[in-house]
Amino acid sequence: MRPTTAWNALMRPPWRFLVSSWPWRGLLYLLSSALIGIVLLPLSVVTLLLLPLWGIVIGALERRRARLLGFPRLASGHVPLTRDQRHLWLAVRMNEGATWRETAALLLDLVLGFVALAVISAEAVCFVVFAFIIGSGMNGPSSIKLFSDVTFTVRPDTWWPVIPLAFLALVVFGYLNTLLATGQASLLRVLGGPRQRELTRNVERLVQSRATLVAAFETERRRIERDLHDGVQQELVTLAARLGMISLELDELTSRGTDTVLARGALDVAQGQAERAMATLRNTVRGIHPAVLTDHGLRAALEELADRAPVALALDVGGIERLPTSVETATYYLVTEAITNTAKHTDATTLSVRITVKDDVLTAMVSDNGRGGAEENAGTGLRGLRERADTLGGTFTIISPPGGPTSLRMTLPIFAERSAPYATAAR
Amino acid sequence: MRLLLAEDSALLREALVALLERLGHVISATARTAPELSSEYARLHDAGEAPDLVLTDVRMPPSGTDDGLRAALEIRAAHPTQPVMVLSQYIADTYARELLTLPNGAVGYLLKDRVNRVRDFAAALESVATGGTVIDPEVVQHLLSRTRPGPLDRLTPREREVLGLMADGGSNAEIADALTLTDAAVSKHIGNIFIKLDLSPVEDNRRVRAVLTYLQSADR
Numbered sequence: 331m332r333p334t335t336a337w338n339a340l341m342r343p344p345w346r347f348l349v350s351s352w353p354w355r356g357l358l359y360l361l362s363s364a365l366i367g368i369v370l371l372p373l374s375v376v377t378l379l380l381l382p383l384w385g386i387v388i389g390a391l392e393r394r395r396a397r398l399l400g401f402p403r404l405a406s407g408h409v410p411l412t413r414d415q416r417h418l419w420l421a422v423r424m425n426e427g428a429t430w431r432e433t434a435a436l437l438l439d440l441v442l443g444f445v446a447l448a449v450i451s452a453e454a455v456c457f458v459v460f461a462f463i464i465g466s467g468m469n470g471p472s473s474i475k476l477f478s479d480v481t482f483t484v485r486p487d488t489w490w491p492v493i494p495l496a497f498l499a500l501v502v503f504g505y506l507n508t509l510l511a512t513g514q515a516s517l518l519r520v521l522g523g524p525r526q527r528e529l530t531r532n533v534e535r536l537v538q539s540r541a542t543l544v545a546a547f548e549t550e551r552r553r554i555e556r557d558l559h560d561g562v563q564q565e566l567v568t569l570a571a572r573l574g575m576i577s578l579e580l581d582e583l584t585s586r587g588t589d590t591v592l593a594r595g596a597l598d599v600a601q602g603q604a605e606r607a608m609a610t611l612r613n614t615v616r617g618i619h620p621a622v623l624t625d626h627g628l629r630a631a632l633e634e635l636a637d638r639a640p641v642a643l644a645l646d647v648g649g650i651e652r653l654p655t656s657v658e659t660a661t662y663y664l665v666t667e668a669i670t671n672t673a674k675h676t677d678a679t680t681l682s683v684r685i686t687v688k689d690d691v692l693t694a695m696v697s698d699n700g701r702g703g704a705e706e707n708a709g710t711g712l713r714g715l716r717e718r719a720d721t722l723g724g725t726f727t728i729i730s731p732p733g734g735p736t737s738l739r740m741t742l743p744i745f746a747e748r749s750a751p752y753a754t755a756a757r
Numbered sequence: 758m759r760l761l762l763a764e765d766s767a768l769l770r771e772a773l774v775a776l777l778e779r780l781g782h783v784i785s786a787t788a789r790t791a792p793e794l795s796s797e798y799a800r801l802h803d804a805g806e807a808p809d810l811v812l813t814d815v816r817m818p819p820s821g822t823d824d825g826l827r828a829a830l831e832i833r834a835a836h837p838t839q840p841v842m843v844l845s846q847y848i849a850d851t852y853a854r855e856l857l858t859l860p861n862g863a864v865g866y867l868l869k870d871r872v873n874r875v876r877d878f879a880a881a882l883e884s885v886a887t888g889g890t891v892i893d894p895e896v897v898q899h900l901l902s903r904t905r906p907g908p909l910d911r912l913t914p915r916e917r918e919v920l921g922l923m924a925d926g927g928s929n930a931e932i933a934d935a936l937t938l939t940d941a942a943v944s945k946h947i948g949n950i951f952i953k954l955d956l957s958p959v960e961d962n963r964r965v966r967a968v969l970t971y972l973q974s975a976d977r
Contacts, residue, residue: 571772574875625822
């Protein structure tokens with residue numbers, strides 16, 4: 331298996347490590363460190379007051395640069411800001427722990443940058459020396475002065491030990507570079523990455539925004555249902571009443587001896603059309619959001635569903651009262667989804683629905699008498715149910731052993747509704 | 758006859774007033790909200806001019822759920838013989854059950870769509886005003902097609918068909934026609950339905966009672 335990070339690569343046998351790309355990546359990382367150090371030093375000295383801002387830049391850079399050594403890209407520890415919060419950017423950033431940790435990372439980068447520069451320079455000097463020795467040795471005996479009073483002489487037959495020495499240096503430097511680079515990257519990751527608390531906070535924000543989204547979606551469906559009811563449905567009924575008026579006028583004409591056969595035929599067609607339009611719209615509206623759920627609650631809505639379902643539905647809903655809209659809707663969709671699945675994919679003939687409310691938790695259990703084997707990933711319906719349950723802080727379980735039966739179980743916590751009932755605000 | 762009409766949509770209210778007046782009725786008052794319906798009814802009643810029929814929409818302000826139905830039920834509770842006809846945009850068995858369990862009849866529940874067939878609509882109004890019970894055919898169909906266990910299980914499929922046509926207002930001859938049976942066979946089926954639903958032969962209006970009995974015992 332290929333190592334995923336530089337740490338894993340260092341653990342491998344040397345002959346594997348040395349021929350891989352990792353030593354080169356380490357060298358590249360150190361080179362970039364040195365470059366950053368060289369650029370940062372004058373920048374930091376000149377704009378000392380802007381250090382935290384450079385810190386944010388360095389933080390972002392380091393979170394990406396660590397990928398060179400195989401580390402996964404880190405999330406930022408900063409609070410995400412939306413477009414309309416942009417004007418608060420500076421104030422928010424200056425008050426964040428993440429910003430100051432990144433500033434520390436910048437200072438560390440400065441120091442380590444020059445360490446990297448020193449190491450790379452020393453390595454380069456070594457190889458220059460080796461090359462010089464080889465060059466001198468091949469061109470005949472010459473005396474090389476190493477330090478103040480240490481001299482040695484290389485001749486064409488004595489320069490060769492430099493070759494294994496150079497290889498040894500390559501090995502040592504390969505390990506040294508990678509180790510230094512990986513150590514630096516790891517240290518910077520600690521400083522530039524998010525803290526557990528920051529991660530939790532961001533997750534909470536996500537969960538919350540998803541819940542808001544789902545709630546908004548439901549509100550929107552109810553609004554559409556209400557708009558259709560107050561708008562086009564009433565207009566269609568008005569149209570029907572007007573058509574009724576016309577038929578009365580035709581009766582009147584007929585009684586006076588006028589021939590109205592053709593007019594009556596045309597009117598009949600129009601009336602039939604109006605009836606179909608009203609029926610179609612009613613079905614559509616029911617699909618968008620069942621009015622009975624809003625008006626009468628879960629119990630009544632499930633009873634309506636039982637009347638319409640293509641499979642026999644045995645309801646055991648006890649004495650449940652009105653519940654928060656989100657809970658009622660989620661439970662309603664659990665049952666409709668179960669009915670759809672049962673009718674479509676199984677040979678089950680009955681569905682039993684059991685709903686209990688205890689200690690502010692609603693538990694809904696829907697079981698069929700089919701052969702089981704339902705899979706959550708088979709369609710969007712069951713996954714949608716899980717998301718709905720997750721969003722509301724509940725759970726969703728599918729129990730469907732081969733041979734059956736299939737049971738869907740959803741639990742939902744019941745919190746008091748925060749917003750006022752939709753209906754009062756609707757008009 | 759004199760009518761009290763409650764409907765929140767101005768457009769539809771106007772059309773209904775025009776239609777009802779064309780049918781020769783008098784609109785004593787109109788109401789746009791459930792509280793207005795209650796107060797208008799009280800006003801008319803106190804003046805000694807209680808309407809011959811209260812005609813109301815189910816979904817009305819203030820809450821926009823079933824306020825109209827609630828107001829109608831309250832009126833009925835205070836004046837048990839007041840004829841009430843409820844119009845609804847959609848079928849809800851819950852509404853039907855609440856209305857049709859009222860004693861004394863003189864109650865109706867129709868889809869708003871029915872104003873289309875104005876003669877039938879007019880006849881339904883007359884029927885309720887004179888103490889009859891009118892149930893929308895679609896409601897009846899629903900109740901008859903329900904899949905959960907109920908007293909209807911006692912009926913054979915044929916008897917169920919007959920009951921459905923009965924609830925649609927079909928006469929024995931019409932039912933016989935529709936099912937290609939003899940009149941005698943239809944009478945026998947109907948007799949069986951009455952027995953199975955425990956309706957005594959002396960009871961009035963057994964046809965509607967057959968459906969009502971079912972409604973009352975369903976579910977609860």
